Amino acid sequence: MLRIAPQDEARGLGKIMFDKILIANRGEIALRVLRACKELGIPTVAVHSTADADAMHVRLADESVCIGPPPARESYLNIPSLLAACEITCADAVHPGYGFLSENARFAEILAEHNITFIGPKPEHIRLMGDKIEAKRTAKRLGIPVVPGSDGAVSSNAEASAIAAEIGFPLLVKASAGGGGRGMKIARSAAELPTALATARSEAKAAFGDDSVYLEKYLERPRHIEIQVLGDGRGNAVHLGERDCSLQRRHQKLFEESPSPALNTAARDKVGETVAQAMRELNYQSAGTVEFLYENGAFYFIEMNTRIQVEHPVTEMITDIDLVLEQIRVAAGAELAMTQADVKFHGHAIECRLNAENPVSFRPSPGKILHWHPPGGPGVRVDSGAYQGYVIPPYYDSLVGKLIVHGKTRTECLMRLKRALDELIVDGIETTLPLFRALVREPAIIDGDYHIHWLEEFLAKGSVEG
Numbered sequence: 001m002l003r004i005a006p007q008d009e010a011r012g013l014g015k016i017m018f019d020k021i022l023i024a025n026r027g028e029i030a031l032r033v034l035r036a037c038k039e040l041g042i043p044t045v046a047v048h049s050t051a052d053a054d055a056m057h058v059r060l061a062d063e064s065v066c067i068g069p070p071p072a073r074e075s076y077l078n079i080p081s082l083l084a085a086c087e088i089t090c091a092d093a094v095h096p097g098y099g100f101l102s103e104n105a106r107f108a109e110i111l112a113e114h115n116i117t118f119i120g121p122k123p124e125h126i127r128l129m130g131d132k133i134e135a136k137r138t139a140k141r142l143g144i145p146v147v148p149g150s151d152g153a154v155s156s157n158a159e160a161s162a163i164a165a166e167i168g169f170p171l172l173v174k175a176s177a178g179g180g181g182r183g184m185k186i187a188r189s190a191a192e193l194p195t196a197l198a199t200a201r202s203e204a205k206a207a208f209g210d211d212s213v214y215l216e217k218y219l220e221r222p223r224h225i226e227i228q229v230l231g232d233g234r235g236n237a238v239h240l241g242e243r244d245c246s247l248q249r250r251h252q253k254l255f256e257e258s259p260s261p262a263l264n265t266a267a268r269d270k271v272g273e274t275v276a277q278a279m280r281e282l283n284y285q286s287a288g289t290v291e292f293l294y295e296n297g298a299f300y301f302i303e304m305n306t307r308i309q310v311e312h313p314v315t316e317m318i319t320d321i322d323l324v325l326e327q328i329r330v331a332a333g334a335e336l337a338m339t340q341a342d343v344k345f346h347g348h349a350i351e352c353r354l355n356a357e358n359p360v361s362f363r364p365s366p367g368k369i370l371h372w373h374p375p376g377g378p379g380v381r382v383d384s385g386a387y388q389g390y391v392i393p394p395y396y397d398s399l400v401g402k403l404i405v406h407g408k409t410r411t412e413c414l415m416r417l418k419r420a421l422d423e424l425i426v427d428g429i430e431t432t433l434p435l436f437r438a439l440v441r442e443p444a445i446i447d448g449d450y451h452i453h454w455l456e457e458f459l460a461k462g463s464v465e466g
């Protein structure tokens with residue numbers, strides 16, 4: 001049956017949509033994709049490991065297929081199983097969510113070889129941005145400002161010392177194949193450089209099977225500010241403003257907001273337009289995020305993620321643009337539904353990541369949710385697959401859900417977040433909820449005055465009680 005996306009129909013565009021979308025993921029993002037499919041009237045297939053048979057994304061999908069045992073490499077990362085699931089359900093497109101196979105260019109190619117559409121960027125762009133050295137070179141070529149550092153991989157200690165003499169200490173040694181903050185080491189002096197190089201190399205080799213590393217100037221107190229982009233692979237691309245994700249622990253984001261308290265309209269428009277223009281030149285397709293560190297009024301590119309991100313809802317709340325729906329539309333061959341002039345920002349949004357972890361030690365806390373009461377009311381969105389009686393399996397990441405709150409102003413947003421956090425009840429497992437309840441009462445957070453090390457310093461003071 002031929003289907004037309006409702007908004008395309010309304011605009012008189014007779015675009016043919018997919019017959020059926022298989023969601024190659026689990027948890028809240030599988031549910032998020034499923035919701036977009038339902039709103040487009042497209043049937044869905046959920047896949048799951050044996051550990052996720054009772055998961056909400058499985059319950060809400062039109063069809064489901066068990067693709068293997070609990071370990072991700074045997075289920076959610078198992079390409080032959082996923083292909084078989086597409087074949088038996090006649091799915092003609094796959095949405096990969098985030099993590100798992102979402103940035104696997106080979107997976108996208110294999111799907112194409114089977115006439116199945118990968119709902120994401122072109123394989124060459126996934127590959128380009130997956131190599132952080134190539135990504136940085138490309139960014140520089142496209143006029144995006146980058147962190148000063150080595151021009152490519154450093155092959156010897158002598159070469160590293162020569163570059164260090166040029167850019168100065170402190171330096172950061174980073175893995176070319178990096179991700180999740182692994183393979184990253186600081187050297188504060190020439191004496192520390194050989195050890196930092198050796199440790200980063202061995203960590204990178206163990207985590208990614210690739211020990212190539214490069215050097216970057218270590219910025220002391222920057223903010224992490226990222227720009228959301230959308231492109232249709234037909235030369236059209238827009239930016240949807242920024243997200244400030246400076247509140248991190250061990251390079252993992254926990255609390256994100258948009259707009260950033262550190263940017264004004266002129267600064268946002270400038271960096272946003274630079275990034276959007278770069279995406280037009282690349283002919284980028286789908287959603288993507290260009291990540292920067294921001295210090296003393298200057299932006300420094302660090303990487304680009306070629307997928308939908310965990311924190312995408314804060315952008316959706318202030319733009320009223322459904323990012324997942326747009327990913328699906330452009331993958332089906334439609335043009336972007338908006339131009340840059342159509343993108344309007346209104347109000348303020350904050351997201352808190354509710355992880356099943358002890359809020360002091362951050363030790364994972366899988367198990368049965370005995371009581372679950374999500375908050376509601378104006379401006380509150382909860383993206384979660386949790387329900388009373390749900391057992392969080394120990395095999396995957398610890399994200400239980402995301403609380404996203406919108407307000408007309410940052411102050412209204414913070415007050416709303418505070419009351420929403422107070423309404424939220426989750427019993428049976430430990431979560432990061434006490435951390436957020438403490439954060440919304442903290443003067444630096446209320447003032448928006450924080451940087452990428454702020455949260456770890458706050459935690460080190462013993463500011464949160466478990």
Ligand code: ADP
Binds near residue numbers: 218219
């Ligand atoms: P990964 O791909 O491993 O997540 P990123 O390059 O995205 O690595 O960096 C993750 C985090 O590490 C950043 O958000 C920031 O907190 C820190 N970081 C990265 N590069 C630098 C740098 N040059 N100076 C200071 N901190 C950095």
